[in-house]
Amino acid sequence: MDMELISTYVKNLDRELGGGIPKGHIILISGTPGTYKSSLAFNIVYHSSREGMGAIYTLLEQSRDSLLLQMGRMGYDIRDSALSELHIADLGKIRQALSGVEPKSWDKGFRGYVESLVEEHLPEILVIDSLPVLEILSYFKNRREYLFHLFSWLKSLQLTTILVNEKPSITSPFGDEDFLADGILQTALKPIGTSDLQRQIRCIKLRAMNHNTSWFALEFRDGGFRIAPAI
Numbered sequence: 001m002d003m004e005l006i007s008t009y010v011k012n013l014d015r016e017l018g019g020g021i022p023k024g025h026i027i028l029i030s031g032t033p034g035t036y037k038s039s040l041a042f043n044i045v046y047h048s049s050r051e052g053m054g055a056i057y058t059l060l061e062q063s064r065d066s067l068l069l070q071m072g073r074m075g076y077d078i079r080d081s082a083l084s085e086l087h088i089a090d091l092g093k094i095r096q097a098l099s100g101v102e103p104k105s106w107d108k109g110f111r112g113y114v115e116s117l118v119e120e121h122l123p124e125i126l127v128i129d130s131l132p133v134l135e136i137l138s139y140f141k142n143r144r145e146y147l148f149h150l151f152s153w154l155k156s157l158q159l160t161t162i163l164v165n166e167k168p169s170i171t172s173p174f175g176d177e178d179f180l181a182d183g184i185l186q187t188a189l190k191p192i193g194t195s196d197l198q199r200q201i202r203c204i205k206l207r208a209m210n211h212n213t214s215w216f217a218l219e220f221r222d223g224g225f226r227i228a229p230a231i
């Protein structure tokens, strides 16, 4: 059986992944601050949803308005008519939906809320931006157990999932999420010479795919992302 693949809509990246992201995978976009993690997640669901593949973007770190302002300035069409298949639920909206839910049950409430969005909109892609903030809002004693249940739940949704993950530096150790995920795209800001920095991306793992693991320059130009050989 052929595996269905989802495009990243980053020029030249799908090829380096072996074709794209397998449908149903749980993927981490993991990286240091300001390395286009959210923009990349948005880029995938923006284009996918315009191709008819509906998506839900849960935004726990910033408001819907602030994300759309940023994306609009980058050149994405953020009019409601362009985003009809992309449902963005920010923390304000989620809090509203979960008002009255005990802090200890917030995690369960969040899952129920996402399930209700999935039932309503029948998306194919789910974004959680970000995993560390979801952890902060959730109550658990054992992180490993928490992540195991989170990933089992995500698998049960049978969607392609993108989890935005923050890493303080590229030398940060791997966490349990790195083992549980089907794929990891890592983003970083690398020094070029003595005075410059370059945004870079690499695929650390992608189950079932014969992907490249090299670093590439990640550029946003003329309204779109592309990768190029790293300097």
Ligand SMILES: Nc1ncnc2c1ncn2[C@@H]1O[C@H](COP(=O)(O)OP(=O)(O)OP(=O)(O)O)[C@@H](O)[C@H]1O
Binding pocket: 031, 032, 033, 034, 035, 036, 037, 038, 039, 040, 061, 073, 074, 220
């Ligand atoms: N119009 C633009 N064109 C290209 N790049 C831009 C534009 N506006 C902002 N940026 C870059 O995008 C970066 C932020 O991207 P984004 O929010 O996707 O990163 P992030 O990794 O999610 O960051 P954070 O760690 O804050 O969540 C900014 O640091 C800025 O350098």
Ligand SMILES: [Mg+2]
Binding pocket: 037, 038, 039, 061
């Ligand atoms: Mg972000």
